[in-house]
Amino acid sequence: MTANKKLLVLPGDGIGPEVMREVRRVVDWMSRRRSVSFQVEEGLVGGAALDAEGTPCSDETVERAKAADAVLFGSVGGPKWDGLPFDRRPELGILRLRQELGLFANLRPATVLDPLVSASSLKPEVVRGLDLMIVRESTGGIYFGEPRGIETGADGKRRGIDTEVYTEDEIVRVARVAFELARGRSGKLTSIDKANVMQSGRLWRAVVGEVGKAEFPDVQLSNMYADNCAMQLASNPRQFDVILAGNLFGDLLSDLAAALTGSLGMLPSATLGAPDAAGRRHALYEPIHGSAPDIAGKGIANPCAQILSFAMLLRWSFGMEEDARLIEQAVEKVLAGGLRTADIMAAGTARVGTSVMGEAILRELDKLAA
Template sequence: MSTKKLLILPGDGIGPEVMREVARVTAWLSRKRDITFEIDEDLVGGASLAEYGVPIRDEVIEKARTADAVLFGSVGDPAWSHVGFDKRPEVAILKLRQELGLFANLRPAKVFDALVDASTLKADVIKGLDIMIVRETVGGIYFGEPRGIETLPNGEKRGINTEVYTTSEIERVARVAFDLARKRNNSVCSVEKCNVMESGLLWKEVVTDLHAREYSDVKLSHMLADNCAMQLVRNPAQFDVIVTGNLFGDLLSDLASMLTGSLGMLPSATLGAVQEDGRRPALYEPIHGSAPDIAGQGIANPIAQILSFAMLLRYSFDLQTEADMIEAAVAAVLATGLRTADIMSPGLARVGTDVMGEAIVRELDKM
């Protein structure tokens, strides 16, 4: 098997701590599965600001372009809260998405059996839940023009943001959703507000046309965004893959993540278009933040970072078996009762970051 070129960007806060536990997994894959990685590591976010004066250097962006995949930790450091927006640590992840053309964010909401009681919803509602939300990330109201704040003749101010989508932007993210559904339960729900927004009407028309032309084997349904929010709480198990625009995806993916009751457990992937050479730009990261309040204490939960790496194996390297093994190892460790502080319950065994990572590798050894 060829060597995989991997760029690792631990970032700030707990990022370096949880990323160290991924190193245990990559070492295990090399040792036991004969999968080798050419790993490069660099600074982003506050760490890059401290060293270089910018949240991300052009050299790092170029490394990301040539890597087979990027594994990202987290950025955000209150020490830099005084700087302008263009210098904040968070610019690193935004610039990577923009420069690499990462337009499709994949955020799973999966409930592990051992954590079914951690959700605020009833166990019978969320048991076995496994949803994938595909959010368009480089278009819509966050990027549309015109935008800004203007002063009106009467002295009032007016804020302007514009919701804009083109046929090609909708088609490319819908293709990602349909292709994912074919590998899951073969069902896609497309979400918009076609009843009050022209962009939503176009979204529905384009997804419907694409489905008829190329994906008629996949079950397609449509749902208004407000109803989807309600249904995610009422009966989330009805969904397999949800595809939606930037704004609604932002809201619905956060809602879905909390169905699991464990924000610190959830990974994500953001994908670009397949290039002429067959490579596809991709970045993988946990959805939790840098958590500076617990950084350096060895108590952070590394599972979301490890599961992000599992997504990397699945979607960038087509290593389905190894991705499944890592996810199964996580489930097995949770079933033994080991818990980091963020998912701790009475009567279970509280452990730190390194012990959780070590336990996951021990489970992999058993396989």
């Protein structure tokens, strides 16, 4: 069987290598049971790359990522590297990949699976059936704007500077992604900003409205201030379907939405670039849980978000909807059967570690594919 789908796997730091091992088992399962094979290369990123290569993301890794059909990313960072200068921190690995590959649209689903309704911090009747998508712009805004840094004034006092900058083109391209998603779902999009106090927010609101009016008149657009959105997510989250936000607000709101689902360990994400003339686009897939250094190496991390990120990869990079749904169904069936990692434990369920959870998902895949 020819391996015609090229993947670059970057496990990273902390629990990244542990949960990525379970994904590799799913990849191997697919080659055995689904008549599809992948050419898989593995590389270093984050702290692991700093230790081995002196940089959080080498030029070689960037070139390999550009050559791949998709990148599967783990997590970066940890206390080992906390004392490094700002320009050498492990997190620069993912930021560089986003920038070099033009990965501007970060898709973060927040779905409450029926078996995990009780794991949410909100009442079951508030979150049951929650299924929303946050589209976060990921190469602009305050994380990339200039000037930035820490300077010392004439009085000897330090001042930290970060700049929120968005161009019209940056807003247009991510807005189109969000509108397209909304059109394929409920036809409802909520755009988030702080147009009441920020000039970049005023431009954001104006441009998103222009895109909607000109290109997506069939999609219902509403605008909401970021602080109000946070309150609404915590009180009435099912009012939302697709949420569009800039880099900073999208970062904060997607983690809040994740808490509604019960655990960061359950949520995948995709970050997409613009399609080329042939329809191919750079894309990177990762869980949103981070490196979790406090539990790294203990074999107790939840691999579900990393496995579900692979399902998103199949759907968005290869159009393999049936295979993506198969993996998602297998995860839900394992949870419905009562197996839990520590982060999603509930009364009457059985606690298992990373590898046992991965094995259980493979068994369910076998049943579903039979």
